[in-house]
Amino acid sequence: MNSPFSSPATSACKRCGECCRWLPVALVRQCKPHQLHYLRERGLKESGGMFLADAPCRHLKKEEPDGDGIPRWGCAIYERRPATCRDFCGKTLSGGKRYFVPEGCTMTSDSHGKPE
Numbered sequence: 001m002n003s004p005f006s007s008p009a010t011s012a013c014k015r016c017g018e019c020c021r022w023l024p025v026a027l028v029r030q031c032k033p034h035q036l037h038y039l040r041e042r043g044l045k046e047s048g049g050m051f052l053a054d055a056p057c058r059h060l061k062k063e064e065p066d067g068d069g070i071p072r073w074g075c076a077i078y079e080r081r082p083a084t085c086r087d088f089c090g091k092t093l094s095g096g097k098r099y100f101v102p103e104g105c106t107m108t109s110d111s112h113g114k115p116e
Contacts, residue, residue, distance in 0.1 A: 015063070017073025018102035019088060022047075023055040050100060 026039065028049050045052040059076040066072060075081055101107075 012106060014106045015072040015074060016102070016104070016106075017056075017060055017062075019100070019105065020057040020060045020073070020075070020085075021054065022052040022100055022102065024100040025051045025053050027051075047103060048100065052100065 022045065025044060026035070028036070028046060028051060031039065031051075039051045040046075045054065057075075059081070061074055061076045063072045063074050075085070
């Protein structure tokens with residue numbers, strides 16, 4: 001399994017796996033009161049102005065911890081991953097594309113995936 005370690009426009013990925021674990025479901029600010037109630041009652045996580053479902057990618061694989069004992073995660077299909085995964089760079093993009101950027105993501109310099 002290979003994983004991205006760095007990119008010219010970003011910092012090094014620490015392979016925490018959070019970007020492949022949480023599925024953005026809806027923007028909080030676009031929800032009506034009854035929708036907010038529905039999503040909160042079902043225990044969806046709220047972060048960065050989004051509701052998130054705990055739905056790890058089926059290709060996310062736990063790897064042996066490094067010397068620091070912190071678990072690391074990798075992609076079982078890294079070389080063949082879909083365009084959405086290849087395009088993820090730890091940033092909220094313009095032009096309507098938005099990626100959820102987990103809090104503490106080491107690849108980003110912007111505000112934790114909050115839509116601009």
